[in-house]
């Protein structure tokens with residue numbers, strides 16, 4: 001099997017799964033229980049929180065464990081605007097956010113908030129000056145992703161944070177799901193108030209995530225219950241999920257120097273694929289080391305995904321979350337690319353475990369599919 005769909009999800013590392021099972025078995029008690037077993041579970045949860053905080057270079061009380069980034073983005077965005085709607089109802093975001101942000105914005109528009117969508121340039125990048133132009137007296141939130149999940153384009157988070165230092169009451173939320181461990185970002189130096197990551201995107205387990213919420217930020221909870229996770233994520237905590245996330249995050253960040261090899265593998269893919277006449281690379285030059293998006297003009301991407309799957313090779317059409325709903329990539333469309341490209345795109349995404357051999361085997365299989373199965377130009 002050659003798995004090249006790591007932006008959709010990664011395979012959990014064995015040692016991370018071991019941590020998950022061991023903690024589930026030994027520390028199964030409810031961390032809120034007063035008896036010693038509860039206290040043990042609480043201690044372990046605190047340890048995971050402390051480790052995660054150290055890795056993210058934030059304070060432990062700023063780490064809120066969630067079930068993933070969809071939940072984190074919703075708690076952050078809805079929580080922030082509901083807490084601040086007395087001051088204004090204007091939000092700024094980009095047209096290339098993940099559906100967990102875009103659909104939350106649509107919901108807020110239905111509830112009377114006004115959302116300004118920033119459009120990227122042909123390189124898939126918005127500019128900090130666009131934020132500066134659109135920010136107003138009644139703006140309460142700016143939400144911009146760090147790395148785009150379809151193209152790997154990198155947004156100027158630090159520069160946007162700088163623009164917002166002149167607007168101290170505007171909260172800054174960053175979806176860093178595709179950026180964590182891939183493109184360095186110092187949360188504290190970038191003026192970020194809220195940031196989300198998801199465990200399953202870096203070899204952790206599904207159903208685990210972190211919302212960083214600055215210490216003094218006031219958020220209205222999405223739902224109500226116990227006081228767990230600053231009362232922002234009520235419900236019994238997943239001690240095992242938190243411990244597994246902390247471990248996966250540490251292992252990922254420890255291996256950050258290997259991103260250079262990942263980048264080289266991606267560059268090889270890009271240069272080999274570019275040799276085919278019908279292929280146009282959509283990912284910008286300034287991109288994360290793990291994502292390559294390209295169009296095969298005149299071909300249905302689903303038929304290529306199926307042909308590759310028959311050879312045990314797994315890639316995506318656009319993003320996994322939207323690939324079943326729509327034939328056109330809204331991200332590529334927002335970049336101003338023509339329909340022949342927005343409807344024919346594929347995404348290959350690597351992980352730290354992708355090898356040189358997998359890349360060369362992929363390219364061999366690609367050649368066969370291209371000429372034999374798809375009969376493109378051959």
Ligand code: PLP
Pocket residue numbers: 007008067068069070071098100145147148149175177178198199209321
């Ligand atoms: N944000 C981005 C950029 C993503 O790529 C994803 C997952 O595809 C999410 C948010 C949602 O993450 P989760 O699957 O943890 O809800």
